[in-house]
Amino acid sequence: MAKRALITGVTGQDGSYLAELLLAEGYEVIGLVRRSSTLTIERISHIQDRLTLVSGDLVDEVSLINVLRDCRPSEVYNLAAQSFVQTSWTQPVLTGEVTALGVTRILDAIRIVDPEIRFYQASSSEMFGRVRTVPQDEHTPFYPRSPYGVAKVYGHWITVNYRESYNLHASSGILFNHESPRRGLEFVTRKVTHGAARIKAGLATELRLGNLDAQRDWGYAADYVRAMWAMLQRDTPDDFVIATGETHSVRELCEVAFRAVGLDYEDHVVVDPAFIRPAEVDLLVGDATKAHSVLGWKCEVDFYGLVEMMVAADLDALAR
Numbered sequence: 510m511a512k513r514a515l516i517t518g519v520t521g522q523d524g525s526y527l528a529e530l531l532l533a534e535g536y537e538v539i540g541l542v543r544r545s546s547t548l549t550i551e552r553i554s555h556i557q558d559r560l561t562l563v564s565g566d567l568v569d570e571v572s573l574i575n576v577l578r579d580c581r582p583s584e585v586y587n588l589a590a591q592s593f594v595q596t597s598w599t600q601p602v603l604t605g606e607v608t609a610l611g612v613t614r615i616l617d618a619i620r621i622v623d624p625e626i627r628f629y630q631a632s633s634s635e636m637f638g639r640v641r642t643v644p645q646d647e648h649t650p651f652y653p654r655s656p657y658g659v660a661k662v663y664g665h666w667i668t669v670n671y672r673e674s675y676n677l678h679a680s681s682g683i684l685f686n687h688e689s690p691r692r693g694l695e696f697v698t699r700k701v702t703h704g705a706a707r708i709k710a711g712l713a714t715e716l717r718l719g720n721l722d723a724q725r726d727w728g729y730a731a732d733y734v735r736a737m738w739a740m741l742q743r744d745t746p747d748d749f750v751i752a753t754g755e756t757h758s759v760r761e762l763c764e765v766a767f768r769a770v771g772l773d774y775e776d777h778v779v780v781d782p783a784f785i786r787p788a789e790v791d792l793l794v795g796d797a798t799k800a801h802s803v804l805g806w807k808c809e810v811d812f813y814g815l816v817e818m819m820v821a822a823d824l825d826a827l828a829r
């Protein structure tokens with residue numbers, strides 16, 4: 510019999526890649542979508558007829574209990590979140606409700622309906638914030654620098670706590686930044702690749718950005734969802750850092766993306782204080798040794814391959 514998985518956040522970047530992976534692995538895939546006045550299924554429209562979409566929201570526990578009762582999944586991937594760091598300063602309470610307490614709601618729903626369900630929590634390298642060690646691994650202490658980071662620390666520890674309190678098969682993936690042509694336009698990688706493609710096409714002349722010195726460990730989302738799945742195939746739940754092990758600055762990102770369209774970023778990028786954050790995470794670089802050895806996971810696309818893929822997809826979309 511086919512395994513059945515529920516994905517919260519199925520309409521997001523990672524949800525769409527994970528749904529593709531699970532379908533390829535022969536799963537029945539249920540996707541939780543929240544009610545909105547317009548459809549938000551652009552990223553999954555190509556597989557929509559192979560998914561079952563159900564209605565629910567991480568702020569409404571009864572909706573989660575009912576979905577689990579009706580669908581009876583054996584695996585739950587909790588990818589839903591208010592995931593944009595900048596917005597977490599303007600909507601800190603909403604961010605806490607969804608990104609922090611939402612995790613408790615889904616864990617409680619699992620405990621009530623079927624404690625045998627295997628659970629994946631989408632934790633984040635933002636939890637390391639003002640980093641205590643370089644590189645960061647599973648033992649690095651957390652020091653979050655945004656309401657989003659604080660909410661993710663809560664989500665991580667409540668996952669660990671429910672594993673230890675109720676013996677749930679609950680794992681936390683501490684994923685470093687991962688990107689793709691499906692990345693939201695507000696995140697810096699996509700903002701830069703889309704911006705460079707628009708300038709190349711003559712649709713704009715400048716791109717306004719914030720801190721060009723921030724450094725991130727950027728990987729490819731399709732590589733990272735393989736790690737999520739691998740965590741739930743193990744007999745024992747655990748926590749894993751998922752990262753490429755390389756770091757690059759926003760400035761380098763600009764250089765590579767603009768070079769890919771034959772332009773010099775210095776002629777077009779303007780630093781705008783509106784995009785500077787109240788508190789910054791200056792440097793992230795992960796050590797995924799545990800995931801390599803225990804999960805057999807490795808990434809296949811590097812930073813340069815990723816940026817080139819994203820620029821090419823943005824040029825292609827604009828041409829169409």
Ligand code: NAP
Pocket residue numbers: 517518519520521522523524541542543545549565566567568587588589590591592593607631632633634683684685686687688693
């Ligand atoms: P994303 O593209 O922003 O997707 C977020 C998803 O959450 C969307 O499907 C969104 O639905 C859904 N959502 C938001 N609020 C909800 C609510 N109240 N109830 C139900 N669903 C809700 O994020 P992503 O990049 O795919 O990231 C997936 C997860 O990994 C997130 O938890 C993120 O914080 C975490 N993470 C991401 C990265 C990264 O670099 N991408 C790294 C570490 C951790 P709508 O479509 O309706 O808005």
Ligand code: GDD
Pocket residue numbers: 592593594595632633634635684685686687695696697698700717718719720721723724725759784785786789790793
């Ligand atoms: N978004 C954005 N826009 N970021 C900018 C800009 C800009 O115009 N200019 C500079 N940056 C810098 C930010 O200050 C930050 O240091 C870096 O670029 C990356 O910003 P984002 O792409 O917005 O990602 P993030 O690192 O804050 O958060 C992402 O990664 C986390 C994992 O570490 C999100 O996907 C989170 O959900 C995820 O948990």
